[in-house]
Amino acid sequence: MKIFKKFTFDSAHFLPNVPDGHKCKNVHGHTYHLTVFFEGDLDDHFKWVIDFGEVKKVIKPIIDSIDHKLLNEIEGLENPTCEILAIWLWDRIKTQIPALATIKLYENPSSGVIYEGS
């Protein structure tokens, strides 16, 4: 079974490697929508995959470290495409919750990425 939990955060970024004149060369902001999925069997006693509260306890500090920040100034996010940000989030969540199965990250209502690990 898969469970999921949703988070939102607001961050600024620019894409340093796009050509001059590309709109994403300028600093701009997004309200990111993140959905994180975890897969596993139900715990015999609790009858859940993982406590949603435990998920929040792990992910909230990670989100807080990028919320209302310029992503480019954060180590590992010097070129903060949606794809790189998904990998960055994956690496930090997976080490703490191995049941992580999928990350869905929307940069805006029409664009985003789904990542399931390398």
Ligand SMILES: Nc1nc2c(c(=O)[nH]1)N=C([C@H](O)[C@H](O)COP(=O)(O)OP(=O)(O)OP(=O)(O)O)CN2
């Ligand atoms: N594959 C990727 N392409 C682009 C990324 C990315 O992270 N991965 N990022 C951007 C920019 O961040 C840009 O801000 C978002 O692009 P886009 O979705 O084109 O933004 P719009 O506001 O123009 O969206 P519309 O819904 O089309 O109006 C660019 N590309």
Ligand SMILES: [Zn+2]
């Ligand atoms: Zn952008």
